[in-house]
Amino acid sequence: MEVDAKPAAPGSPLPATPPFAEPAPLGLLCLSIGCAALVPIALGIAVTPEALRTASMFCLLFGAGGQFLAGMMSLANKNLLGGTLFTTFAFNWIYNWWSLSNLAEGRPASADVIFSVDICFLVIFIVLTFAFGYFSKALFLFLLDIDVLYLGRILGHALHTHAFTTMIAGCTIVLVAIALYLAFATLLNTSAGRVIIPMPGPLFKAGPGLPPSTH
Numbered sequence: 001m002e003v004d005a006k007p008a009a010p011g012s013p014l015p016a017t018p019p020f021a022e023p024a025p026l027g028l029l030c031l032s033i034g035c036a037a038l039v040p041i042a043l044g045i046a047v048t049p050e051a052l053r054t055a056s057m058f059c060l061l062f063g064a065g066g067q068f069l070a071g072m073m074s075l076a077n078k079n080l081l082g083g084t085l086f087t088t089f090a091f092n093w094i095y096n097w098w099s100l101s102n103l104a105e106g107r108p109a110s111a112d113v114i115f116s117v118d119i120c121f122l123v124i125f126i127v128l129t130f131a132f133g134y135f136s137k138a139l140f141l142f143l144l145d146i147d148v149l150y151l152g153r154i155l156g157h158a159l160h161t162h163a164f165t166t167m168i169a170g171c172t173i174v175l176v177a178i179a180l181y182l183a184f185a186t187l188l189n190t191s192a193g194r195v196i197i198p199m200p201g202p203l204f205k206a207g208p209g210l211p212p213s214t215h
Helices: 024-042 049-076 080-104 111-132 137-158 165-192
Strands: none
Touching (some): 024 049, 024 165, 111 137
C-alpha cells in the first residue's frame, strides 16, 4: 500500500530517502489480526466475558499498537494518506479495546455517543476512499468495505434493528481478506523484485499536482 506523494516536478530537488522501510504491510497485517479477533463476536459465536476480554487484548496490541507504529513511520516517510489512515485507525482500535473490556464487565458504552462518532467516521472514510482511489483500485475497495461496515452500524442504530449484524460481520471478514492480500502483495513483490501478486492500478486519474504553496 504505497501511497506516497506524486513524483517531484522537473527541476525540483530529489526527495530524501525515507527513514523507514515501507510500513504498510505491518499496519495491514495488524489490522487483519485485530479484525480476525472481532469476527467470532460479530458472528455471535463467542460473546462471553472471556471472549470479549481476549478480543480486547488483540485490539489493543495489534490493532492500536501495530497501526499506530505503522502510522508514525508512514508520516515520517512523508506518506500523508497512509499515515493519516493508520493513525486514525489506531485510536479507533484503542476505543475497541476499551469498549470490549468494559462490556466484559457488564458496562456497555453509550450507544448514542457511538452513533454520533460513527457518522463522523463514515464521513472521514468516504473522503479517504476517494483519495486512495487515485493510487489503487484495491485500496479503494479496502476503504469502500469500511464505508459499508460503518453504514451498517449507523443504520442498525438508527432503525433499532439487528438486521445489519450479518452484513457487518461479512464486511469484517472481507476486510481481513483485503488487508492480507495487500500486505502479502507488497511483501512478496518487493522481496521477489517482480509481480507475484498483482496490484491493480489507480481507479481515478490524478492531476499534475499542486504548487508547493497549496500543500
